Amino acid sequence: MTRRSHPTPISTLAICMIVASLVMAPEPIALAAGPDKPLIDSTSSAQDAQQSSTVSQEPSPDSSAEGQDPDAPVKPSEPTNPDEEQEDPEEPQPPAYDPISYEVPVSVTVNNGGTLQEADVTAKLIDQGICVGEAANSTEGTIALPALTFDAPGTYSYKLELTAKDRPGFSLAKPSLTLDVTAKDEDGALRVVSLSCDGSPVSAVRIDCEWNEPAGxxxxxxxxxxxxxxxxxxxxxxxxxxxxxxxxxxxxxxxxxxxxxxxxxxxxxxxxxxxxxxxxxxxxxxxxxxxxxxxxxxxxxTGWHTVDGAHYFMDGSGHMLSSGWKWLGGSWYYLHGSGAAATGWLLNGSWYYLDPASAAMRTGWQKIDNAWYYLDGSGAMRANGWMRLGNTWYYLYASGAMASGWQWVGGAWYYLGGPDDGAMKTGW
Known part of the structure; x- marks a missing residue:
């Protein structure tokens, strides 16, 4: 009878030793696709650690693949696209100015013969709904408001609210005014350059008051x-x-x-x-x-006065002069019977020309309505024929206007220069 053989039994201690050897065995080293990751010395400075962190890049898909060649060149970073929106540089700050002070000049006027009393008018200067100054008028008629301060160029708007003292017959023409003060940069310094009141440029603000005296x-x-x-x-x-x-x-x-x-x-x-x-x-x-x-x-x-567009002359006693030629202040004038001085052309035996603006009689050459006329020393106009002045000859029409250019006179041709010349030419 053949005897069947059996395996040798393993003891419990042997099994425990086998398990322990499996647990304690070192992890097998895998073949890396690249060089080992460098170690960071724990004693290195924080700066070295920061630089290491900066240099480290997020791996591309290819760099994480197994089998990457450790000697392959590093892929350069993508260039910056100039069309991409970049962070705006810091905006420049406006220049700083030394603050300036400005006192708004204000005066008070009473119409209709009224008399201004102290503190008849009180003014409040309002800036964006806030009262920044208040003052009442003096006996001289001025209001001294507190000075305003400006530290930047611009136009600053204020409202001037007015209150009148409660006394019979006295009132304000307007209860409020709008003021605009403009400051500008001049050579790096601020200066107030204009003041306006209710939209009109002014040198000083004027407050008008009305006086209607109660009946006496x-x-x-x-x-x-x-x-x-x-x-x-x-x-x-x-x-x-x-x-x-x-x-x-x-x-x-x-x-x-x-x-x-x-x-x-x-x-x-x-x-x-x-x-x-x-x-x-x-x-x-x-x-x-x-x-x-x-x-x-x-x-x-007394003297010259213009009334309804006409010129009149009153002597030192106030008497109005009239009727005829008058020698006044070194010039001749002609006064009608009404006392009004003649102006323009005047026929008084001869033709005379009186200045339209001053009424003074003119003499010598005068260009009137684009024609030249000659008025002699008496003011009389020369006309109708040849006239010699010095060594020069001129020809005047019957109207008195000076002739020019080619003219047929007395059976011969003459050349009398241009329109503003009129002198007869001779020779070549």
Whole structure:
């Protein structure tokens, strides 16, 4: 009988030793596609570590593939595309300026003969809804607002809000004004170059106030008419405006009529058809044995004055001159019967030409309406024939106009130069 053989049994200790040897065996080294990764020395500086991190690039798909040649050249980085949006460089900062101060000049005016009292008007300077200054007027009529400060060029807008003192007859023409102040760079420094009020350039802001005096009372005694204002004051030694007309009262408070010497100026009171016939005459002719002209301020005129486009001359007594030739200030003038000075062409026995602007008589050569005329020393126009001046001959038509170019005169041809020459030519 054949005996079957059996394998030799393995002990438990042998099995444990085999398992332990499998666990402790070193990992097999794989063949790398490239060089080993360099080690970073833990003692290296932070700067070396940063440089190492900077040089390290994210591997391309090819570099991670197995079997890459370690000696292959490194692929260069892609160039920057100039069309790609780049980060904007830092914008330059505007230049810095030394701050400047500016005081807005403000004055107050009262119309209709009113008198300004201290603090009649209060002004508030508003910048974007915020009050940046407030002041009231002085007795001189100025308002001193706090100075403004500017540190950059530009136009700065403000509102000037106005308040009037509550007193009878006094009011503001406008409750507010718009101001614009412009500062500019001049040679690297700021300077205020313009000021405007309500859109109009001004050198100073003017606040207009209205005065409409409450009614007073007239009274009549043996001396004449008197006037007492609304507050009980009798007007004396003054000119007073009542219902828009100016009246003069002497030291006793009596209303003046007729001529009155106001300083160095003569004025005339009366003749206006008012109840008391004492209002000052102005911008009107007055007949008082002679004609007088009273200007817009009521002053008696002397010398030359233009009224409704015509020139008139009043002597030192205010009398208007008229009718005929007058030698005035070194020139001749012709005055019509109305007193108005003649201008342009004048026929007075001969033709004369009076300057359209000044009315003075002209002499010598004058170019009028594109034609040349000759006016002799008396101002009379020469005409109709040959005229010799010095050694030169000229020919004048019957109208007085100077001839020029080729002319057939007395059976012969003559050449009289160009339109602005007129002199007869001889020889070659």
């Amino acid at each position: 009372t007239w009274s009549l005694d043996s001396q004449g008419w008197h006037y007492t204002t609304y507050d009980g004051t009798r007007v004396a030694n003054a000119t007073h405006v009542i219902d828009g007309r100016a009246y003069r009262f002497n030291a006793q408070g009596t209303m003046v009529t007729g001529w009155f010497l106001d300083g160095a100026v003569w004025r005339y009171y009366g003749g206006q058809g008012t109840a008391h016939d004492g209002a000052m005459r102005k911008h009107s002719w007055l007949w008082d044995g002679a004609w007088y002209w009273l200007d817009d301020n009521g002053a008696m005129a």
